[in-house]
Amino acid sequence: MTFExxxxxxxxxxxxxxxxxxxxELEEAVPGAGAVxxxxxxxxASQRLTVGDINRGFRFGGILFSAMAALASLAAGLWFTRxxxxxxxxxxxxxxxxxxxxTIIALALLGIVLRELLGxxxxxxxxxxxTLVRDAIAKPNVxxxxxxxxxxxxxxxxxxxxxxxxxxxxxHTGDVLEKGDLLRLADRxxxxxxxxxxxxxxxxxxxxxxxxxxxxxxxxxAMGFVLVENVRMFRAIAALYGGRPGVLGALRLARLVVGHxxxxxxxxxxxxxxxxxxxxxxxxxxxxxxxxGAFNGAxxxxxxxxxxxxxxPLPYLDAEPLRVxxxxxxxxxxxxxxxxxxx
Amino acid sequence: xxxxxxxxxxxxxxxxFADYLTPSVRLGVTGLSRAGKTVFITALVRNLVAGGxxxxxxxxxxxxxxxxxxxxQPDDSIPRFDYEAHLADLLSAPPVWPxxxxxxxxxxxxxxxxxxxxxxxxxxxxxxxLDIVDYPGEWLIxxxxxxxxxxxxxxxxxxxxxxxxxxxxxxxxxxxxxxxxPAAAEDEHIAMTGxxxxxxxxxxxxxxxxxxxxxxxxxxxxxxxxxxxxxxxxPMPLASEARLPRGSLAAMMARRFESYKxxxxxxxxxxxxxxxxxxxxxxxxxxxxHRGAEAMGDLDRAMTDILSAFxxxxxxxxxxxxxxxxxxxxxxxxxxxxxxxxxxxxxxxxLKEIVDDAAKRAETEGAGxxxxxxxxxxxxxxATVKHSGEILPCLRGTPIKGEKIGNVTFDGATEAAIFPxxxxxxxxxxxxxxRHAKAASLELVRFAPPxxxxxxxxxxxxxxxxxxxxxxxxxxxxxxxx
Numbered sequence: 001m002t003f004e005x006x007x008x009x010x011x012x013x014x015x016x017x018x019x020x021x022x023x024x025e026l027e028e029a030v031p032g033a034g035a036v037x038x039x040x041x042x043x044x045a046s047q048r049l050t051v052g053d054i055n056r057g058f059r060f061g062g063i064l065f066s067a068m069a070a071l072a073s074l075a076a077g078l079w080f081t082r083x084x085x086x087x088x089x090x091x092x093x094x095x096x097x098x099x100x101x102x103t104i105i106a107l108a109l110l111g112i113v114l115r116e117l118l119g120x121x122x123x124x125x126x127x128x129x130x131t132l133v134r135d136a137i138a139k140p141n142v143x144x145x146x147x148x149x150x151x152x153x154x155x156x157x158x159x160x161x162x163x164x165x166x167x168x169x170x171x172h173t174g175d176v177l178e179k180g181d182l183l184r185l186a187d188r189x190x191x192x193x194x195x196x197x198x199x200x201x202x203x204x205x206x207x208x209x210x211x212x213x214x215x216x217x218x219x220x221x222a223m224g225f226v227l228v229e230n231v232r233m234f235r236a237i238a239a240l241y242g243g244r245p246g247v248l249g250a251l252r253l254a255r256l257v258v259g260h261x262x263x264x265x266x267x268x269x270x271x272x273x274x275x276x277x278x279x280x281x282x283x284x285x286x287x288x289x290x291x292x293g294a295f296n297g298a299x300x301x302x303x304x305x306x307x308x309x310x311x312x313p314l315p316y317l318d319a320e321p322l323r324v325x326x327x328x329x330x331x332x333x334x335x336x337x338x339x340x341x342x343x
Numbered sequence: 344x345x346x347x348x349x350x351x352x353x354x355x356x357x358x359x360f361a362d363y364l365t366p367s368v369r370l371g372v373t374g375l376s377r378a379g380k381t382v383f384i385t386a387l388v389r390n391l392v393a394g395g396x397x398x399x400x401x402x403x404x405x406x407x408x409x410x411x412x413x414x415x416q417p418d419d420s421i422p423r424f425d426y427e428a429h430l431a432d433l434l435s436a437p438p439v440w441p442x443x444x445x446x447x448x449x450x451x452x453x454x455x456x457x458x459x460x461x462x463x464x465x466x467x468x469x470x471x472x473l474d475i476v477d478y479p480g481e482w483l484i485x486x487x488x489x490x491x492x493x494x495x496x497x498x499x500x501x502x503x504x505x506x507x508x509x510x511x512x513x514x515x516x517x518x519x520x521x522x523x524x525p526a527a528a529e530d531e532h533i534a535m536t537g538x539x540x541x542x543x544x545x546x547x548x549x550x551x552x553x554x555x556x557x558x559x560x561x562x563x564x565x566x567x568x569x570x571x572x573x574x575x576x577x578p579m580p581l582a583s584e585a586r587l588p589r590g591s592l593a594a595m596m597a598r599r600f601e602s603y604k605x606x607x608x609x610x611x612x613x614x615x616x617x618x619x620x621x622x623x624x625x626x627x628x629x630x631x632x633h634r635g636a637e638a639m640g641d642l643d644r645a646m647t648d649i650l651s652a653f654x655x656x657x658x659x660x661x662x663x664x665x666x667x668x669x670x671x672x673x674x675x676x677x678x679x680x681x682x683x684x685x686x687x688x689x690x691x692x693x694l695k696e697i698v699d700d701a702a703k704r705a706e707t708e709g710a711g712x713x714x715x716x717x718x719x720x721x722x723x724x725x726a727t728v729k730h731s732g733e734i735l736p737c738l739r740g741t742p743i744k745g746e747k748i749g750n751v752t753f754d755g756a757t758e759a760a761i762f763p764x765x766x767x768x769x770x771x772x773x774x775x776x777x778r779h780a781k782a783a784s785l786e787l788v789r790f791a792p793p794x795x796x797x798x799x800x801x802x803x804x805x806x807x808x809x810x811x812x813x814x815x816x817x818x819x820x821x822x823x824x825x
Binding site for chain 2 (some may be wrong): 010012013014015142168171172174175176177178181185188
């Protein structure tokens with residue numbers, strides 16, 4: 001059974017070692033054609049009509065509010081400049097202190113901005129890595145897989161906690177493996193330990209949220225704490241996977257996480273949250289406060305698990321995925337324990 | 344103190360109990376000569392003992408293997424596989440392929456592991472004896488003899504020998520038979536002459552490559568039985584029902600045939616083959632393809648014969664043993680390192696085509712069957728060469744002295760990058776072509792073993808590079824290490 005377009009078998013040949021083309025050096029992960037943007041541009045823009053298009057025109061409310069805000073900030077700015085210039089004009093210690101403080105403020109601001117920018121860059125690099133990996137998985141071939149893995153290796157390089165895993169993966173990069181095996185190996189050796197660590201982070205955050213919700217006197221305090229704790233958790237998780245974002249980066253991550261939950265919510269709800277509601281119901285009979293705490297804790301752990309899913313450079317190939325139910329069960333146990341202990 | 348002595352006693356008892364319970368798995372390694380059995384076992388043991396290079400051998404990947412080490416030979420009657428000598432060959436400078444062995448040998452590797460099951464851990468089951476039994480594939484050809492008597496054997500052998508394609512080689516033997524009367528008085532000299540002529544015929548048939556490999560296998564591969572009376576018999580034309588007269592040549596032949604069965608075939612079957620738990624059959628598909636139609640036919644028939652030993656057919660009482668014992672058979676195309684990785688799929692397809700029938704039979708008997716392309720010791724590295732706009736997957740390695748491609752002959756010292764050509768895409772057509780074509784369908788250059796320079800902290804050589812040895816191990820023994 002031969003096909004006409006089959007290539008005829010090629011003849012054997014010898015080459016001198018000088019002829020060997022070096023393996024193409026791995027440059028920084030090149031973003032693929034940008035899967036997200038291409039999806040948006042897939043439909044010709046002219047064919048789609050959005051609410052925004054219909055409502056185009058002057059929005060007087062918007063103008064009013066922007067003008068008022070501008071005026072207010074102008075006033076504050078004027079007041080501040082007057083205060084600063086007055087302070088600086090004084091040639092005594094007050095002036096110098098004011099000058100020093102302002103320098104510090106400027107430096108700190110610069111630092112924060114730089115850090116946020118760096119954080120965004122790291123997240124972007126992680127996203128590029130994800131596209132690279134996704135492409136390698138979608139079209140399994142040894143070349144693209146090698147490329148993805150070596151991008152992954154350089155992404156994690158220098159991490160002391162992963163030194164062993166890095167060495168182990170490097171050991172095998174030159175081996176002949178089945179398609180997909182190298183990525184599985186990287187998943188097992190590099191990401192599984194990180195998964196364990198992020199599981200601990202999630203559990204800790206969930207516990208904190210649950211406890212604070214259960215004991216806080218006012219709902220607003222609890223809500224504020226939940227917010228702060230969740231952002232902190234996102235940052236920690238992103239940092240674990242090598243994406244260390246700033247606060248804004250973490251907020252963007254939070255947006256991604258929420259988006260992901262909304263997109264996949266239906267399925268995950270039945271899978272993960274059913275047990276939580278049941279458990280929570282039992283808990284609520286014991287104490288309303290504890291029930292609320294457990295609910296917030298469960299929500300936090302769910303957010304954490306999704307955050308891992310969103311930020312993890314590889315899908316779960318060889319490592320066991322983090323399960324909300326499992327984390328929640330541990331949380332539930334520890335809450336029941338503390339309840340029995342009379343807290 | 345009574346307490347400590349009691350607990351010591353208890354501990355001791357537990358250890359003894361666990362030792363007693365320690366399971367052993369017998370892994371049969373077979374294949375025709377030069378298929379790579381010796382290198383396979385050496386590399387396998389080295390990899391198990393040194394560790395760290397078996398990423399897809401599940402127990403190792405899960406970090407459950409604590410250590411593996413060689414233990415003294417459990418069976419006093421079987422020679423030990425000379426692991427150290429073969430290892431030394433591979434590690435010498437320049438490295439050489441170890442010499443092939445022509446007899447049965449065995450090696451025990453003990454693997455200490457942590458079971459994934461709580462119960463097993465509680466009992467203290469944490470060891471597995473892996474007994475690797477290496478035996479020549481040619482011996483398997485003898486197993487069907489167990490069901491034949493001398494008369495049946497003679498009839499079949501003579502019928503085969505008089506087939507037109509074989510008659511030429513058998514001419515001297517037939518001439519000898521014509522001048523010999525089965526009813527004549529027994530005579531050692533006649534027996535020896537006949538046996539020699541019969542062996543010559545078998546050998547000529549095999550060397551021509553055009554004929555089936557024939558029983559009795561030890562005539563071709565006598566090992567330490569060379570010159571023994573056990574191998575001094577030959578088939579004779581016998582009248583169908585007549586009793587063999589006492590003291591006649593025919594009676595002597597029949598006696599020897601029975602002894603051959605009793606002291607060669609049966610012990611092998613009872614002591615070795617029937618006790619195996621797992622089996623790996625190494626097949627050198629590449630060399631056969633390289634050497635062309637005759638070698639291919641040879642391999643084909645030899646494999647059919649060998650594999651029929653694994654056929655628990657309707658008329659075979661082997662099935663009783665087989666269905667109970669060997670429950671996993673792995674067919675492996677060796678020397679995969681002589682092809683670039685992109686061709687391994689095709690090599691596997693070829694192997695599947697060759698062992699297809701046997702694999703199906705074994706599968707219906709309930710044995711797990713798997714086939715893959717492997718290289719126990721990787722002698723080459725992958726490279727790509729851009730040549731007139733084409734990117735060719737190449738192999739870097741040192742070809743053995745005297746190997747040729749086109750009009751270039753290698754001196755055994757220089758490294759070269761070689762593109763070995765493509766394997767055909769369609770295995771069935773390729774095998775068909777290889778069986779009939781006069782020219783070789785694949786140019787294959789044999790490579791010298793790699794220089795194994797990596798050492799472990801203790802100064803011993805690190806685990807060897809390989810291709811899919813871990814997958815083979817995983818299929819063969821990982822369930823024992825659960």
